[in-house]
Amino acid sequence: MTPSPFRRALRNVGWLLAGKGVGAVLSLIYLGLATRSLGLDGFGQFTLILSTGQAVAGFVTFQSWQIIIRYGVALLQDGRMDALGRLARFTILLDLAAALIGCVIALVAILLLSAHLGWSPQLERRAWLFCAILLLSTRSTAVGILRLHDKFNVGAAADAVTPITRFIGAVIATVSGATVTGFLIAWAVAEIATVIAYWIAAYRTDRSFIGPWRAIRTVPADHPGLTPFALTVNINATLNNGSKQLLIVLLGVVAGPAAAGAYRLAFQLSQALARLADMFSRAVFPEFTRTSADPSPDAFRTLYRQAARFTLISGAIICILAPIVSKPVLSLVGGSEFADAYVILVLLSIATAFEVMGTGFEPVLLGIGRTRTIMGIRIVATILLFGTAAVTLTAYGGIGAAASTLLASAAALAGFMLYAHRAVQESSTAAARL
Numbered sequence: 543m544t545p546s547p548f549r550r551a552l553r554n555v556g557w558l559l560a561g562k563g564v565g566a567v568l569s570l571i572y573l574g575l576a577t578r579s580l581g582l583d584g585f586g587q588f589t590l591i592l593s594t595g596q597a598v599a600g601f602v603t604f605q606s607w608q609i610i611i612r613y614g615v616a617l618l619q620d621g622r623m624d625a626l627g628r629l630a631r632f633t634i635l636l637d638l639a640a641a642l643i644g645c646v647i648a649l650v651a652i653l654l655l656s657a658h659l660g661w662s663p664q665l666e667r668r669a670w671l672f673c674a675i676l677l678l679s680t681r682s683t684a685v686g687i688l689r690l691h692d693k694f695n696v697g698a699a700a701d702a703v704t705p706i707t708r709f710i711g712a713v714i715a716t717v718s719g720a721t722v723t724g725f726l727i728a729w730a731v732a733e734i735a736t737v738i739a740y741w742i743a744a745y746r747t748d749r750s751f752i753g754p755w756r757a758i759r760t761v762p763a764d765h766p767g768l769t770p771f772a773l774t775v776n777i778n779a780t781l782n783n784g785s786k787q788l789l790i791v792l793l794g795v796v797a798g799p800a801a802a803g804a805y806r807l808a809f810q811l812s813q814a815l816a817r818l819a820d821m822f823s824r825a826v827f828p829e830f831t832r833t834s835a836d837p838s839p840d841a842f843r844t845l846y847r848q849a850a851r852f853t854l855i856s857g858a859i860i861c862i863l864a865p866i867v868s869k870p871v872l873s874l875v876g877g878s879e880f881a882d883a884y885v886i887l888v889l890l891s892i893a894t895a896f897e898v899m900g901t902g903f904e905p906v907l908l909g910i911g912r913t914r915t916i917m918g919i920r921i922v923a924t925i926l927l928f929g930t931a932a933v934t935l936t937a938y939g940g941i942g943a944a945a946s947t948l949l950a951s952a953a954a955l956a957g958f959m960l961y962a963h964r965a966v967q968e969s970s971t972a973a974a975r976l
Contacts, residue, residue, distance in 0.1 A: 568705040569810070572712035572728075574875045577807055579720035582879045586799025588722045589806035590659070592729065593790040594651050595673035600784025602644040603682065604776045606633035608908065610686025613765045618690060625764065627750030630683055632761040634751065636772065637680040648673035651791075658795060665722065672726045679733040683751070684744035691747050700739040707732035767911070774913035781920035785927055789943055792931070797939045804883040805940040807876050811868075812890035846906055846966050853902030857895040864891035889944035893951040900955045903962035910965060919957035923950040 577585050610633060617626040649670050656666040688697040711728025718724060744751070762769050790809065794802030868887040872880060907916050927950035934942025 568709040570871075570875055572705070572709045573807065573810055574877075575712040575716045575720075576725055577803075577876045577880060579716045580722065580725065582800045582803050584720070584722055584803075585807070586794065586801070586803030587659075587661075587665075588725050589803045590655060590791060590794045590799060591652075591669040591672060591722070591726060593787045593794075593802070593806065594655065594669070595648060595676040597784050597787035597791055598644045598648045598651060598673060599677055600782075600787055601780045602640040602647065602677070602776075603779055603783075604633070604636045604640055604772055605779045606637050606682040607686030607689060608775050609633050609636075609768065609772055610683060610690055612771060612908075612911070613768060614686070614690045623748075623750045624753075626748075627753050628757050628761050629765070630687060630748075630751035631753060631755060632758040633683045633686070634680075635755070635758060637682055638678075640776075641677040641680050644677040645674045648677065655791070655795070659799065668723050668726060672730050675730045676733055679737040681737045681740040684737075684740040687744040687748050687751065688740075693743070693747050696743045696747065697740075700736065700743050703736045703739045704732050707735045771911065771913055774917045778913065778916050778920050781917070781924045785924050786947070789927065789931060789947070793935060793940060793943050796935045801939050804876075804880055805886055805943060807880050808872070808883040808887035808890055808940070808944070811871060811875065811887055812894045843966055846902075846962070849905070850902035850962075853899050857899035860895035860898060861892055864888050864895065883940065886940045886944040889941070889948050893944070893948040896948075896951040896955040900951075900958045903955075903958035906962040906965055907958070912961070912965065915961050916958075919954055919961070922957065923954040926950045926953050 576588065580588060610630065613629055614626055617623075617629065652666060652670045652673065655661070656669075661669070685697060688694070688700075708728055711731055712725065715721070715724030715728050786809070790802055790806055793805055865888050868891060869884050872884055872887055876883070904916060907913075927946050930946040930949055931943055934946055936942075938945070
């Protein structure tokens with residue numbers, strides 16, 4: 543019996559959880575090693591470098607895996623492997639071009655931070671080298687290839703390389719005398735190891751991306767709407783991911799590295815919950831793409847209802863648990879130095895719960911190609927984020943940043959719910975007229 547789209551999505555979430563489950567446990571350990579061995583100020587310096595690299599990556603990344611899914615589903619179903627290979631090579635080139643641009647932006651950002659915080663020239667060089675490695679370790683196309691072929695189990699194994707390598711590197715960095723540079727090396731090696739694992743897995747799954755590069759010139763013409771889709775997906779990623787990392791950097795500039803370190807720890811712990819949302823979104827997006835092409839809207843509406851119900855209940859549970867589990871987890875990982883981050887962690891966890899709820903609605907819009915609607919919602923949420931942060935950062939520090947994040951997440955959820963519901967209603971009305 544063929545499983546329903548929702549069951550396939552849950553099955554793939556299961557595979558992703560298998561990889562992330564090990565990672566979640568290891569992340570608590572290597573975060574604990576970093577916070578306790580570097581201390582509040584040292585972890586803050588590490589945080590600012592890491593967040594700078596991730597913020598730049600968020601601003602330049604094209605989320606190529608979404609392009610592969612959006613335009614590759616039909617190609618794979620029709621057996622047009624040559625066209626699929628050209629599409630993959632095109633997104634690889636996009637990724638590399640974005641990474642090179644990001645390296646230049648990261649250099650400027652590091653120079654500005656160094657001048658403000660008084661970093662040594664040696665740390666300045668190492669910070670930029672780390673950001674360059676982070677940006678050039680591009681694997682989004684490889685992720686898309688695996689998900690297109692429903693190889694979520696293989697992707698889970700590749701994903702597990704990151705926390706395992708970080709854990710080993712964190713242990714070595716701690717034993718050899720904890721320094722910011724040591725942890726930067728550990729994180730950089732993890733990125734390199736993960737990108738190698740992903741591309742080996744992609745090569746074994748589908749070798750169609752190996753081919754002449756000249757052929758990719760026809761890709762935008764072969765897929766009408768690809769260019770605006772790629773640009774809007776990039777902007778959406780910038781507004782969603784890049785803005786969160788930029789907020790950490792701004793907090794460090796305004797309130798100092800220690801405040802940024804405390805916020806980063808709370809942010810990382812809350813992201814353990816966000817990964818659940820991300821996994822469900824990545825698993826359900828291909829299913830929405832497939833069902834949106836179905837002549838009958840029944841499968842699409844059914845998947846929408848099931849996904850919405852699942853994510854709303856999951857988010858509600860997180861809201862209930864956040865105040866209860868935040869303090870013991872924070873104490874376990876960060877120790878007494880980070881106790882003041884409790885309120886920040888609660889606020890960020892509730893914001894993450896809203897993100898979890900949103901994954902029942904955003905993939906609906908993404909699956910039917912309404913990236914401009916998503917972009918509009920993200921723009922409003924980002925304006926709220928930085929508009930309120932401009933007032934709250936100076937007065938309330940990390941708590942102000944967390945409250946601004948919560949407000950932006952709530953606004954984004956409201957927008958996704960409204961427009962996804964409208965999209966489903968429109969599909970039902972169109973079907974009734976036929």
